[in-house]
Amino acid sequence: MTRQMTGAAMVVQALKDQGVEVVFGYPGGAVLPIYDEIFQQNDIRHILVRHEQGAVHMAEGYARSTGKVGVALVTSGPGATNAVTGLVDALMDSIPILVISGQVPTFMIGTDGFQEADTVGITRPCTKHNWLVKDTEKLSEVIHQAFHVSRSGRPGPVLVDIPKDVQFATGTYTPMEKTRTAHYQPRVQGDPEQILRMVELMETAERPVFYTGGGVINSGPKASQLLREFVAETDFPITSTLMGLGCYPASGKNWLGMLGMHGLYEANLAMHGCDLMINIGARFDDRITGRIKDFSPGSKKIHVDIDPSSINKVIRTDVPIIGDVTHVLEEALKLWRARGRKTNKAGLTQWWGRIAEWRSVKCLTYKNSDKIIKPQYALERLEALTKGMDRYITTEVGQHQMWAAQFLGFEGPNRWMTSGGLGTMGYGLPASIGVQVAHPDALVINVAGDASWLMNMQEMGTAMQFRTPVKQFILNNERLGMVRQWQELLHGERYSQSWSESLPDFVKLADAFGCKGIQCKDPADLDDAIRDMLAYDGPVIFDCLVEKHENCFPMIPSGKPHNEMLLGDADTQGVIGAKGAVLV
Amino acid sequence: MSPLNIKKGSSSHSAYDLRDPNAVVIETHTLAVVVDNESGVLARVIGLFSGRGYNIDSLTVAETDHASHLSRITVVTTGTPQVIEQIKAQLARMVPVHEVHDLTTDGPAVQRELALFKVSGKGEARIEALQLAEIFRANVVDSTLGSFVFEMTGTPEKIDAFADLMRPLGLLEMARTGVAALSRGV
Numbered sequence: 059m060t061r062q063m064t065g066a067a068m069v070v071q072a073l074k075d076q077g078v079e080v081v082f083g084y085p086g087g088a089v090l091p092i093y094d095e096i097f098q099q100n101d102i103r104h105i106l107v108r109h110e111q112g113a114v115h116m117a118e119g120y121a122r123s124t125g126k127v128g129v130a131l132v133t134s135g136p137g138a139t140n141a142v143t144g145l146v147d148a149l150m151d152s153i154p155i156l157v158i159s160g161q162v163p164t165f166m167i168g169t170d171g172f173q174e175a176d177t178v179g180i181t182r183p184c185t186k187h188n189w190l191v192k193d194t195e196k197l198s199e200v201i202h203q204a205f206h207v208s209r210s211g212r213p214g215p216v217l218v219d220i221p222k223d224v225q226f227a228t229g230t231y232t233p234m235e236k237t238r239t240a241h242y243q244p245r246v247q248g249d250p251e252q253i254l255r256m257v258e259l260m261e262t263a264e265r266p267v268f269y270t271g272g273g274v275i276n277s278g279p280k281a282s283q284l285l286r287e288f289v290a291e292t293d294f295p296i297t298s299t300l301m302g303l304g305c306y307p308a309s310g311k312n313w314l315g316m317l318g319m320h321g322l323y324e325a326n327l328a329m330h331g332c333d334l335m336i337n338i339g340a341r342f343d344d345r346i347t348g349r350i351k352d353f354s355p356g357s358k359k360i361h362v363d364i365d366p367s368s369i370n371k372v373i374r375t376d377v378p379i380i381g382d383v384t385h386v387l388e389e390a391l392k393l394w395r396a397r398g399r400k401t402n403k404a405g406l407t408q409w410w411g412r413i414a415e416w417r418s419v420k421c422l423t424y425k426n427s428d429k430i431i432k433p434q435y436a437l438e439r440l441e442a443l444t445k446g447m448d449r450y451i452t453t454e455v456g457q458h459q460m461w462a463a464q465f466l467g468f469e470g471p472n473r474w475m476t477s478g479g480l481g482t483m484g485y486g487l488p489a490s491i492g493v494q495v496a497h498p499d500a501l502v503i504n505v506a507g508d509a510s511w512l513m514n515m516q517e518m519g520t521a522m523q524f525r526t527p528v529k530q531f532i533l534n535n536e537r538l539g540m541v542r543q544w545q546e547l548l549h550g551e552r553y554s555q556s557w558s559e560s561l562p563d564f565v566k567l568a569d570a571f572g573c574k575g576i577q578c579k580d581p582a583d584l585d586d587a588i589r590d591m592l593a594y595d596g597p598v599i600f601d602c603l604v605e606k607h608e609n610c611f612p613m614i615p616s617g618k619p620h621n622e623m624l625l626g627d628a629d630t631q632g633v634i635g636a637k638g639a640v641l642v
Numbered sequence: 643m644s645p646l647n648i649k650k651g652s653s654s655h656s657a658y659d660l661r662d663p664n665a666v667v668i669e670t671h672t673l674a675v676v677v678d679n680e681s682g683v684l685a686r687v688i689g690l691f692s693g694r695g696y697n698i699d700s701l702t703v704a705e706t707d708h709a710s711h712l713s714r715i716t717v718v719t720t721g722t723p724q725v726i727e728q729i730k731a732q733l734a735r736m737v738p739v740h741e742v743h744d745l746t747t748d749g750p751a752v753q754r755e756l757a758l759f760k761v762s763g764k765g766e767a768r769i770e771a772l773q774l775a776e777i778f779r780a781n782v783v784d785s786t787l788g789s790f791v792f793e794m795t796g797t798p799e800k801i802d803a804f805a806d807l808m809r810p811l812g813l814l815e816m817a818r819t820g821v822a823a824l825s826r827g828v
Binding site: 178183 | 678681682689727728740
């Protein structure tokens, strides 16, 4: 049966057929027909944001915490350009989202019409793929293809740009099952020969380490389950990138903590000293590798990735395995078990001995104070008081983000939403709303810095309107903390523009939005204040006044290898050379 | 070029990798990319090269299969072997890209380019230009009392050689299509 309908009706029908429950968006002239359709139905909920960037980050938060495709709807011109940051953020972190944008009518395209922008041109390098649909007959198929592309292979953002006349015109609806997707089918099964080599190397390695990333989480909960079994049965140590936190539980005995620029000492030294690196769904980002030349010099490297272009991009791999993490882990685990569950026990015992020495350094130690709240202490208390709760954490970008990664423990995947690749300040607040929309009864906390949080604070209006009780836990140091830290270490303590002089009164700001505001500055009051925040049934802005000059350690300075970590302030004198200062 | 002076791209035809692993080898590869003939597809491919800092020495594109809306992009690029591999992987993962062939390593291939040369001259130089054109099998497609337009098809090297000869004889303008290439045999 063929169904005739308008382009606008097709959009809503296609979203329903794809199982979409919620759309984050902002109306405008070029999307009014779609908004009219949304008005006349109740299956899809619309969350009205305050700025289109917020809509895209909410869609990201929704997608990261559910594994489903997040959807945002924006108008032409400024609506679409405001969505760009979120698209690139999702591209860098491989998050499946669909942005639908309105466009001026086809006959006006190219005339510099009101609110016209070359949206597909602007977003071409910001998306996995994008489409400008000029014919209503093709619209529904394109939307179904967009969902397919977004979630297949390495997930990512897609955009469909729909001129207003295409939304008004009538055409034939192509259902999901009749949509042609054959030509985009990324490979998911790993090469059996390479999987055999992987298992053989794992059987003999003396100093192996699992290096896991966001790919494990993108592959679905089963990937995390298989990884846990593999780690438990081999007794290999495991570390993860910022994006992969939660794929192995932080309470697990083989957990080394996060690696990388602000990763744990034991994790980075294990990476440096290993003889077998098993990279599962991570991409050798520059935050991880430090100086390429000296990156893990003595190891054989296995790299499992669904994206062939990740293989050998920066680090040469000995055993490349192109495939989906779940499939590859399943095959590898089956083969390793069938071959007799062999590991180099003597080597491993020694290896764990060395790791125990590195652990004993206790690299996260900080000097606490009973007069002022240390940011690390604030997060330790937040962790202790929310332990065991149905908890989701989002963050902004900066020192607080690194401390959150160091001091909060994640027991499962999809519980930690942070902007890794792009490092988007302003991500956390809207993302927390997206997570809360997906999980209405869960505890959702955005660990924020004062500067990042202000970048998208208008979304508190969204949180109030849609009754999402998100907790905004702001570590307020009245500084751009990470910028300040780099200026201290690299630029002779010349703190150029890294000081926010006229911060708002966050408690009054909370009042103005109609939510609860809490300020805390005395370490003795902190536990009660956090409990107040958790007990309140609604959004909370928690202004936690912390030490202003705290630096985030450990730290691998730019351009240094893993074994030249700085553990504290005493280590920092003159360590970063001119070459390192050029890097970011 | 490596110290061993091995020809560009030759290692894949040998059982041994003779390249010096420490030398930075810059190779030239001809890639054939079969893509959906949809709007913006060329911008996507070019954007990939400019966005990631890859080189384009030559680029040609035209629809080659009208029925299934496929176009063939032939791109000549240079880079280290690692960069060439990246370029191929980056191209292959694009949604409208169906196939990526490396004509430099996939086996023998033929490469042709068409060029037009406008040469002005009188007397000796004019006769000399005409004689050289015959030797190079270039056709005269336009002539006036003071000028010729030659048309020539050949490898980029042949076109370069002809242009070098024409320059002192009054080469005014030159237009070339860029390389089209196919693998030999089936």
